[in-house]
Amino acid sequence: MSSPSAERPRLTPLDEALASLLARARPLEAQSVSTFEADGRVLAQDVVSGLTVPPRDNSSMDGYAVRAADCTSAGAVLTVAQRIPAGSVGTPLAAGTAARIFTGAQIPEGADAVVMQEEAAALPEEGTLGRVRIDTVPAAGQWIRRAGEDVARGDVVLARGARLGPAALGLAASVGFDRLQVARRPRVALLSTGDELVMPGEVAPEAMKPGAIYNSNRFFMRALLQRLGCEVSDLGLVPDRRDATIEALRSAAEDNDLIITTGGVSVGEEDHIKGAVEALGELQLWSLAIKPGKPFAYGRIGQAHLTGLPGNPVSSFMTFVLLVRPFLLALQDATQVAPQPVALRADFDWPRADRRREFLRARRNAEGGLDLFPNQSSGVLTSAVWGDGVVDNPAGQSIHRGDTVQFISFATLLG
Known part of the structure; x- marks a missing residue:
C-alpha cells in the first residue's frame, strides 16, 4: 500500500509555473497607433531620436x-x-x-x-x-x-518591450513621433463557473437564497484586464455542467488569445474545467504550491491559451497578479513582466509556517514597517482592500516581529 504522501499529487512551485507559462507565450503581432492612444501599450520597436534635444543651448x-x-x-x-x-x-x-x-x-x-x-x-x-x-x-x-543634455541624435530613447506611460509618451513626442509601433491588445475571454453565483443587481441582499453569493471575481478580474489594455469578452456565468462548460470553452477559443475562468478548478464533482479542457485540448499545468491560490490550471484549446483560476476571491486575485498578468505582458513582448519586491521590516509575528509559499496581505505603517491583516483566509477580499501589498513568505518559514521580509506592493501588481 502506498503512503498518503506518495498519493498526494505534486504541487508546482510558483517560479516553475511562471517559467512554464512565459515559455509558452508567443508575442502578438505589432500595430501602429497614435502616440495619444499608446498609454499602457508595449513598444514593438525602438524609438530612435532623429534630433538632438535640446537642439541648442x-x-x-x-x-x-x-x-x-x-x-x-x-x-x-x-x-x-x-x-x-x-x-x-x-x-x-x-x-x-x-x-x-x-x-x-x-x-x-x-x-x-x-x-x-x-x-x-x-x-x-x-x-x-x-x-x-x-x-x-x-x-x-x-x-x-546644454544642447543634447536630454537626448542626442541617434539615441534609443525608448526600447522595444517598454510598457508606455505618460512620461514615455511625452518623450516620444519630444523627438517627433506621432505614431508608435506597439503590440496588439490581447483578446481575452472571461467566464465564471458556479451555480451559487449571483450578479449584483439581480437579487437584493435580503432575497439571497441560502448558499448564494455575489460574483465579485467577475468585477475585479475585468478591471484588472482592462488596466492591462486587454480587449475583454465577458462571457458571464457558465452553469456547473460538463456540457455547458465544454460549449463555453469551445466558443471562447475561436477568436481569443486567452481564456480566463474563475471557479471550477478544484477536484469536486461540480468542478468541470479540468475535464472540459482535456476534452477540447490539453492541460499542461495543475495545482500550485502557493497559499492562497493552490487550484490553478493552464492549458491550450486550439490556438487559445487557458488559465483556470480558483473561485475564492483572494486566491483568484493572487493567481492573476502573480501568473496571468506576467503572461499577458509576455504576450505583448514586454521586457519587465515580474514584480520587484522590496525588503521591509515585519511588525508582526507569523509563527505558523506553511509547507506552501505564502502571500500574506499586509500594509505599510507610519514607522516604515509592515502590519498584517488579521484574517488571511482566501475568501476574505477585505484583506486585499485593507492591504497595499503582500509579503512573499517562503515555504516552511515563520516570521518574527523585526524580521526582514520581501514585500510586493499592489501598485506594482495592478498597473
Missing part, C-alpha cells in the same frame, strides 16, 4: 544672458542690448551688455551664464531696452540647458 530661467566676466562683483550694471523670447534667435552678445531672455530661448553667442530675474533689477531708460543691475556674481554655465 537654452535658458532654463526668465532673466538675463550675460558674460560672467562682466559680472565679477555684485551690482554690475550692463546695457540691455536685445530681447530674446523663446523661439527667437539673438545676435552675438557684446562685452558689457546683457540680453533679456526667457525660458527656453536660445543662448546668444558670447553669453555663458543666465541670471534669473529675481537676482537682477531693471533700470529703464526711455527709448531703449534700458540697463540692468546684476545683484549676484554668476558662475559660468548657470541656468543654461
